[in-house]
Each structure stands twice: as C-alpha cells, then as structure tokens.
Amino acid sequence: MNKPLTGALLSLLLLGAAATPAVAAPTTTPAPTTTPAATTPAATAPEATAAAVDFAGTVALSNCSGSVVRAPGSQPNDLALVLSNGHCLESGFPAAGEVVKDRPSSRSFSLLNSAGSKVGTLRASKIAYATMTDTDISIYQLTRTYAQIQSQYGITALTLEGARPTQGSAIKVVSGYWKRIYSCNVDGFAYRLKEGDWTWKDSVRYTSACNTIGGTSGSPVVDTTTGKVVAVNNTGNEDGARCTVNNPCEVDQNGNVTVRQGINYAQQTYIVVPCIAPGNKIDLNRPGCVLPKP
Numbered sequence: 001m002n003k004p005l006t007g008a009l010l011s012l013l014l015l016g017a018a019a020t021p022a023v024a025a026p027t028t029t030p031a032p033t034t035t036p037a038a039t040t041p042a043a044t045a046p047e048a049t050a051a052a053v054d055f056a057g058t059v060a061l062s063n064c065s066g067s068v069v070r071a072p073g074s075q076p077n078d079l080a081l082v083l084s085n086g087h088c089l090e091s092g093f094p095a096a097g098e099v100v101k102d103r104p105s106s107r108s109f110s111l112l113n114s115a116g117s118k119v120g121t122l123r124a125s126k127i128a129y130a131t132m133t134d135t136d137i138s139i140y141q142l143t144r145t146y147a148q149i150q151s152q153y154g155i156t157a158l159t160l161e162g163a164r165p166t167q168g169s170a171i172k173v174v175s176g177y178w179k180r181i182y183s184c185n186v187d188g189f190a191y192r193l194k195e196g197d198w199t200w201k202d203s204v205r206y207t208s209a210c211n212t213i214g215g216t217s218g219s220p221v222v223d224t225t226t227g228k229v230v231a232v233n234n235t236g237n238e239d240g241a242r243c244t245v246n247n248p249c250e251v252d253q254n255g256n257v258t259v260r261q262g263i264n265y266a267q268q269t270y271i272v273v274p275c276i277a278p279g280n281k282i283d284l285n286r287p288g289c290v291l292p293k294p
Contacts, residue, residue: 001136001195001235001246002217002264004063004088050170051227055116057158058176058220059109064088065177066109067220068122068142068149069229070157071276076147078280080157082109082124082140083269084218085234086132093132096197099294100130101282105140111153116179119153129275129282132198133292135267136234138218139282158220161228162273165204170224173206173233173266175216183224184210193265195235195248204231204266205250212236212264221266229269236264 059066059082066084074081086100087093090107094100105124113119123143130138142149146157165171165186173182184207193203204221206212212219212233221231240261241247248265250258274288284293 001085001087002212002214002233004061004085004215004217050224051222053172053174053181053222053224053227054114055112055174055176055179055181056114057155058112058174059122060112060118060176061088061107061109061218062090063177064215064217065175065219065233067174067176067229068111068146068155068157069160069220070146071160071273071280072162073278074146074157074276074280076150077145079125080122080142080144080146080149081128081276081280082122082142083160083220083229083232083272084138084140085232085267086130086136086138087234088218089127089130089138094130095132096199097133098131099133099292100127100138101284101294103127107140109140110176111149111155112176112179113153113155116176119155122149129291131292134199134201135271135291136198136200137232137267137269137272139272141280158222159228160269160273161223161226161230162270164268164270165223165230169230171206171210171230172222172224173210173212173216173219174222175212175219175233177215177219178213180216182210182212182216184208187263190250190265191253192251193235193248194243194251196243196245199251200234200267202268204268205260206264206266208263210264211262231266231268233264233266237261
C-alpha cells in the first residue's frame, strides 16, 4: 500500500508507512512545502482537448491524500464528502471483511486551491463508509455543504465518474499531501489484487510513469479528458515480493499470480456512485450498489 504517514504504525505489522497501500511513508508528517507544487513525472502542458487538472478540491490528511467529491446527482446544499483510502482511517487498517459505516469522526482536512496552497480546514462529522474488502476506500461526511465550501473558499468538488475507466486512457494522480501530480495512463486491470490479508477486485494498474510514493494514498485519479474521478490511488509493489504487505500481486481468473515490481495501482470509484442516495447518504441497499455491507 502507498503507506499512510502514521508514525509508529510504520513499524507495526500492516500499520506503518510501509504497511499501508499508498499512505505517506515518513514517520512524521513532512512539511508539504518541502515538495514543489505540481511536480509531476509528465508536467508538460496538457493537450488542448484535455481537462485542466490541478489541486483544487484535493485535501491533505494527517497521513494521506484525498479529495472533496460529489456524485453526479449531489446537490449544492448536501453535506460534502471526502474520498480517501480505507487504510488511511485514523483508527488504523480495517480488517479483511470489516466494513465501517456511519462512525462518528471529527477528523480535519486541509483544503487546497488550484496552486496547491491551503485555503482552509474542513472537518468531518462521521466516516460515512470505509472498507479494505473488495476495494480500499473511505468516505467522510463533512460538517459543511458544497455550497458553503464554494462560497467561503471558491472551491468546487470533483465529480465521480459513473462509468468504468478504459484501458489506455490518460490519467493524473493528484496528491494533496505531497502537492504532486503524476501523469500516466491506465495500463490495464487486475482481476484480483492481493496484498497481505486483503484482496481487491478489478483494480486499475498504471503505466510506470505513475511511480507513486507513501503519502499519495487516497489521491484522486482523474481522467484528463473528462476531469472526473475514476479511481482512488492505493498501493504498489515496492520490492518484488509476492502478495505481501507493500508488495501486491495480481491474480487472474485461473489463479495465476503475476508480480510487477515498481508498478502501482488504484481502486475504481464508479462502483461508489450507485451507493450514494439523495442527500449524499451512503445507502448500501440501493439498486446497483455492490460495495460490501457490514
């Protein structure tokens, strides 16, 4: 996993910076200002037809990255949502098979503008949903609405794409923690991605240019054509080991295992859209919602 920056957790089994899918690696949270804003492996000007992708709407957590997101049907007066990884929860990694739903939380998030500068602090009221089973996501509900965030900070939420991404599409992984943008393409999809005790379904595999590091966990993966979020960054194989923590392996339909050292992955987010009911409530019983239930 792209390790969360959680201090002592880095040295604990499945809890340290090295024990998390794409969480920040350092033991202490490094000052984001030490990393140049918008440093990206392919920081060239986007094509004329590409959507502008910057830091606006992304957030920095204490140990990870994230973004303020909305479903296609979300309304301005709905309480806003923040998307990150399940392994970025302040309570530690959910166990395999565990689902967190509507748990109170007062976690804070640093909201960034397009240049990567902090413009304010947002606060959660609860963890609306989180799991590391089948996928690796956390969704926090905030105390402010989209309209309030727009009015106070001039920041609009990123929209979740309702359709599955396509192989070869150009993407950017936007880390609010590091203020860094990675540019690459969807190389393909892993039928199953296994890391330690966890297994994720239909994971996005990046081309090698997206060489994400610890602290990028939870970063939105944005399609550069639509500007919409298609996945959430979460892990990569660091050492070439097979199916261990920080070294996920791909498992195909026949059980064949492939190890790709240095390659990184994300979890698709189109599956979240059917689960967001009017009022931005996470409803796991909605038609089309396949997220694991508690």
